[in-house]
Amino acid sequence: MIQTTSVENYLKTIFHHAGIGNNAVTTNEIAASLGTKAASVTEMLKKLSAQKLIRYKKYNGVTLTDSGTKQALLIVRKHRLWEYFLVEKLEFSWDEIHEVAEQLEHIQSEILVERLDSFLENPKFDPHGDPIPDKKGIIKKTDLQKLIDVTEKKEAIVNLVTDQPELLRYLSKIGISIGSKLRVIERNTFDQSMLLLINGKNKVQISAEIAHNISVQL
Amino acid sequence: MIQTTSVENYLKTIFHHAGIGNNAVTTNEIAASLGTKAASVTEMLKKLSAQKLIRYKKYNGVTLTDSGTKQALLIVRKHRLWEYFLVEKLEFSWDEIHEVAEQLEHIQSEILVERLDSFLENPKFDPHGDPIPDKKGIIKKTDLQKLIDVTEKKEAIVNLVTDQPELLRYLSKIGISIGSKLRVIERNTFDQSMLLLINGKNKVQISAEIAHNISVQL
DNA sequence: ATATATTTTTAGGCAAACCTAAATTTTATT
DNA sequence: AATAAAATTTAGGTTTGCCTAAAAATATAT
Structure with a gap:
């Protein structure tokens, strides 16, 4: 299912705050991270829950479902591939890439992502050293x-x-x-x-x- | 001024329909082109007019002002540069590029456009043979x-x-x-x-x- | 354990961009 | 020129995603 930019941003934020353990993320954390108000977050959490992208119980924070995690990973994949592109091909410096990658990650086109990945020769890490999930959303484990x-x-x-x-x-x-x-x-x-x-x-x-x-x- | 995607699409559409002579464009033409209804177009025309991007007189169609033309040209520039990128670097074929370029043209970052232009070695024509406006919005006249x-x-x-x-x-x-x-x-x-x-x-x-x-x- | 503080949710609104249906203006036809 | 047709605008709604203020639930502190 194709999501709005806003939904994608919520999924990404929850994913990042949940960390590897997929811990519950609170309403306020999400609001702070997205620069919105708690009331707006509550509203969106209901929508995400209705779509089975998160598990949500009032007053209890949220966790991503498998489906939500998968979607979040694909957004992360796009973000990191574009960051790699900006630095390696367009000679952006680290501090310039964030804002632009935030926009590019929402472009909807599976073929674009895969062609970009090939063009960049399937990089495994973005310019910050963060791993780039593959097309199935699998992150190559970094060395422990x-x-x-x-x-x-x-x-x-x-x-x-x-x-x-x-x-x-x-x-x-x-x-x-x-x-x-x-x-x-x-x-x-x-x-x-x-x-x-x-x-x-x-x-x-x-x-x-x-x-x-x-x-x-x- | 930063515009919404919707405003950008209206400007682009008016630009394309006005042609070289900057002829007046009708409400219905715009509606047909954008896949919206005439009533929605009228509403938007008022907004564009308030921003002095178009000249609008009820029932008389619209023309772009200099400011509107300039903005339209920059969107066209982005669209065509991205099309060039998709074909030349990502090996897209002609029929695959339109939908994706429609999205990419709305990415807001002047530096991105200029770096992309350099990376592509300042192409003058897109894959369809349409001229790519320069950063000032000037289109190199094609040979008559x-x-x-x-x-x-x-x-x-x-x-x-x-x-x-x-x-x-x-x-x-x-x-x-x-x-x-x-x-x-x-x-x-x-x-x-x-x-x-x-x-x-x-x-x-x-x-x-x-x-x-x-x-x-x- | 109770009072206070914090967090979260609900309720009611707002702006953007769309819609349908009805009214108005313009254009075309006889 | 009058009437019919087409185009455009107005009026009143909808959805998405945001807001503030107030209410409810949970957590903290005495």
Whole structure:
């Protein structure tokens, strides 16, 4: 089904805020991200829900359905391919591409996307290093890295955790789950323990032992 | 001023129907061309007029102002540059480009257009042979041809007529003026006279004598 | 646990761009 | 010139996506 530009922007925003774990996204987050008001978001969420693009329960935030995720991925694909085009072919610099790619991503033409992809020789990453989903919406997994190897100040997304029940229980207690965004604030050079900021909110100190068992994607 | 896609489409349509002579364009012509209803067109014409993009007098059709013409030319420029891109770089065939170029022409970014132009090495004609206006909206005049030299079935636009009062009077009587679209339906091989279709409406037979004195643009 | 603050939803409106049906103006025909 | 036909405009609606203000639900703090 062909969507309006507005619907596409909502799907894309929800997709980005949900992260890898497909966490629920709140009305206010969406409003802030799109520069609209919460009331407008609520209204649109009902429409998206009616189209089965999201799962929506009043006051509970939303998650993308498979269908919604697929559509979001195709928009992301288009956005990143156009960004690649702008930088590689039209000599745009990083700071100039966003606004234009935001427009180009809404052009409706499957054949255009595929021809562009071929013309660009099927790039796997956009100029920011973000992976470009393929035509089926599949993102090539970037190489995972152990959290212990992440340098200071960097932001990483939890992708995989060694399957040890105690560890998993502990992590959930301190608020880390698949998809959580971690920023390494500080590393203790003595014991290699690290101070993390979780999802931009809570600070937690974890031991090197634990950092060894968490895989992240940068 | 940044316009809506709809306003841009109206300007483009009026531009194309007005032809070289910037003739008045009727409400119905616009409606037919855009696939909307006459009532909707009237409404929009008021808006365009308020913005001084067209000259509009009730029941009298419209003409583009200089400002309106300039904006129309920039849309035409974008349309034709994108068409060139689609054919030359993405290997689209003629019949596939229209729909996509209709969308791409509305992308708002001056820098994008200029970079695209450079990337394509400043093409002067699109894949249909139509001239691409430059960034100031100036169209390089295509070489004029005498109507007598136009081959059968071709469509041509009247660009210049030898300045002979009798001829001009005669032509106006049979409905030919600067900007008229002529299609050569048939040529009489005996006397070189030709049967023309004028603006897709009236058929007229003209002598070789007259055809010698009309210059057209293909 | 209750009061306060925040978030989300509902209700009622607005602008753009479209529509149909009816009224008006212009054009064509006899 | 009067009438019929065609073109155009007006009047009153619809849909999409946004808004503000008020109400309801949830979260936070004492």
